[in-house]
Amino acid sequence: AHVQSEYLTQPREAIRTLDGLLRHWPHDCDAQLGRAVLHARLGNVSAALRDVATASESTPELSGQHLFQVGCVHALLAERQAPSRTEALH
Numbered sequence: 760a761h762v763q764s765e766y767l768t769q770p771r772e773a774i775r776t777l778d779g780l781l782r783h784w785p786h787d788c789d790a791q792l793g794r795a796v797l798h799a800r801l802g803n804v805s806a807a808l809r810d811v812a813t814a815s816e817s818t819p820e821l822s823g824q825h826l827f828q829v830g831c832v833h834a835l836l837a838e839r840q841a842p843s844r845t846e847a848l849h
Contacts, residue, residue, distance in 0.1 A: 760793060770797045786817040792828040799835035807832050 760780075764773035777794040781787060795810035811832055815821065821829065833847035 788814045788818045795832045799832045
């Protein structure tokens with residue numbers, strides 16, 4: 760998914776790859792938040808926030824990397840919705 764998204768500039772294909780991974784491992788926080796960032800980059804607000812919520816529910820204590828990804832999602836969504844501005848800074 761990383762190669763698809765970052766090097767091949769195929770974020771939609773990367774999302775499909777992560778969809779497949781999450782079908783087998785539905786609580787994989789890395790995949791969930793990676794997909795959330797991709798959705799946020801594409802402007803898919805509800806999908807991005809849904810992935811953040813799912814990851815937060817399944818992993819009560821997010822690692823520093825995961826918190827950074829959550830912040831990135833909100834920063835990417837900040838222009839589209841005001842609550843994300845505050846969450847990005849949090």
